[in-house]
């Protein structure tokens with residue numbers, strides 16, 4: 512049965528009106544819709560997005576009026592707080608040399624995975640690149656399984672053998688390390704969806720740094736030829752490693768890159784705008800004959816590209832500070848919740864504290880978990896029973912023979 516993941520069905524509706532531009536956050540984001548008590552606000556408010564939340568290309572943009580329950584909004588806050596805490600914890604574990612290898616954090620980008628998931632069902636599919644911890648959590652991975660994976664433990668979501676870049680759940684196809692390679696895979700998943708789950712769509716993520724690859728355009732072409740239910744989502748965090756988007760892209764309007772595929776630019780720092788855009792895109796992709804879409808999520812990464820990048824040699828500390836203080840997705844939602852009287856400062860603090868406790872508990876558990884057995888390195892390379900007779904290890908002389 513198809514089930515909405517977030518509690519959208521709760522009776523209360525909320526209307527909120529903000530005037531925030533995509534890149535700077537205004538102080539007064541609510542225009543008054545009468546509500547006389549907090550109970551009334553929770554029940555009967557309408558949420559209005561600022562007029563520049565979206566910019567469309569060859570399509571009409573989604574409505575700026577968003578219906579979301581109080582529960583759904585609080586849940587979004589809680590989820591973003593957990594992802595932020597998980598990433599900060601991973602940062603500390605890496606610096607303590609408890610996490611080895613690659614590790615790409617998504618602090619600053621939480622509204623994208625959280626807003627998206629709130630609009631999806633269990634049957635929809637998602638695939639992304641290596642900045643995948645938040646997506647893994649939102650697609651059903653537990654905090655413990657993600658942190659255990661980062662720590663290389665047997666209890667990790669990929670049994671401690673995948674690490675930061677290779678995390679999967681039944682609805683989430685990873686976690687892919689080769690830049691752009693997941694884009695045609697996403698089109699392929701959408702192709703399968705068209706036959707297997709006609710009421711589901713596939714969301715295929717890639718970065719601004721991947722957006723000009725040839726395979727992205729090949730995937731666009733096939734997706735449009737066959738009108739696949741594929742939403743291509745360019746998560747534009749402004750940089751590909753140390754290269755700013757306008758140094759790598761002749762056209763930084765990524766939502767227009769689909770040419771014959773319509774597109775939408777979204778304020779990706781506003782979790783509600785992301786929710787509305789994804790719900791609308793999903794509907795579009797599932798409407799017969801409309802086919803794919805390109806979404807561009809305008810977002811920002813606070814951390815460096817990976818742990819080996821301090822992230823300050825190609826951009827100024829002031830730039831990062833400005834986004835953090837003017838446009839942070841968690842602070843923005845917090846202010847909305849308080850303004851709408853859906854949560855008090857104390858409620859927010861309690862949610863932050865609970866997120867911290869949940870992550871701390873998971874990390875303590877994971878630290879005590881065992882590492883995978885060395886023999887398990889030979890497992891899960893192929894589907895069990897379909898392995899070649901033997902597999903080579905690091906050197907030609909190192910061979911593992913499978914017993915069939």
Ligand SMILES: Cc1ncc(C[n+]2csc(CCOP(=O)(O)OP(=O)(O)O)c2C)c(N)n1
Pocket residue numbers: 640642688689690691717718719720721722748750751752816
């Ligand atoms: C095919 C390929 N080329 C180069 C790399 C090295 N590389 C890793 S991440 C990256 C930048 C990608 O930037 P973007 O797509 O914007 O994603 P972001 O890191 O910003 O999330 C590059 C060039 C790679 N992993 N794969």
Ligand SMILES: [Mg+2]
Pocket residue numbers: 718719720746747748749750751752
């Ligand atoms: Mg990028």
